[in-house]
Amino acid sequence: MSREHVMQGSAIAHPNVALVKYWGKRPARGNLPAMGSLSLTLGFLSTRTTVRFDPAGGQDALTLNGRRNSRDLKRMQDCLAPLRRRAGESGSATAESRNDFPTGAGLASSASGMAAMALAGASALGLTEDPALVGRAAMAGSGSAPRSLHGGFVLLSIDPEGNWSCASLLSPEEWPLKVVVAVTQAGPKQTDSRSGMELTRRTSPFYKAWLASQSADLEDARRAVAQRDFGRLAELSEGNCLRMHAAAMGASPPLVYFNGATVECLHRIKTLAHDNRPVFFTVDAGPQVKAVCLPDVLDEVCDALGQVSGVRQVLSGDLGGGARLITG
Ligand code: DP6
16 A cells, blocks of 8 residues: 555653563574563653654654654664564654653663554554554564553563563552652663673673573562562562672673662662561662552652662652553
């Protein structure tokens, strides 16, 4: 079918925070992670994206937070490629994306960005009836992005052949945990996740041990979520997070994503937990700390992290739903 008009779609997606993390890709398999992961979708942070396809042609372009962005253009093109192929669309694509939170600082902007991109692109091309295709587009953009297509507690499973699936285990209402983000640095991180995980895979002597521990963590975390066992989920998440960072610190040159305030926040959270407050931490590839807690201790956790020297901002809120279409 030949099209003559500009086609447009818009979507919103929330970032997610992984409790069992993805850190390492399958060699020579495009953007496919080497392991599964389990995450929480963060309803209080959002990315809004509009994608336009112009059959008349021209250059592809990406605008992020109001500025032309050439660094992430390839990522956008990788994400849209499966959709363009399916639709036989050979014109140009332009996307405008906006985050309401610090970009590129370990708050999973690539996950929400590529989930919103995939859904908006699919909407523009009339392909939203095929969720597996939207999932593949999100995955092509970022290995954590398929999780942001879903809400609440999300499991991304991958078998040894590389077949994968992604689905929500529990909705936000089924286990309404709260998440607190302590922002300890506003600018972008020094080593992005993609380069960091590849450096870790290639050079860290701890990478194999990290990889080997993943499937047990994933299965245990899945069970803890099903049983709503906060204590077990806390233990698994903190252990998994620190093992990922240990593998990264073992890379050559070493990767240290923590700053001083990050470490201090971890200690504050451990002190609260020691005093029987239901709270645990996790940290992705950046210096920000995420605390997961039960609703009745939310204010206490926010206060404790807000008092840590070096914490610039404390954001908090509920788990959120999956990506959805909006009017542009
Ligand atoms: C530490 O999904 O950002 O946040 O696939 O290269 O885009 P790409 O990497 P990305 O890496 C996520 C790393 C992590 C852990 C996680 O979210 O599972």
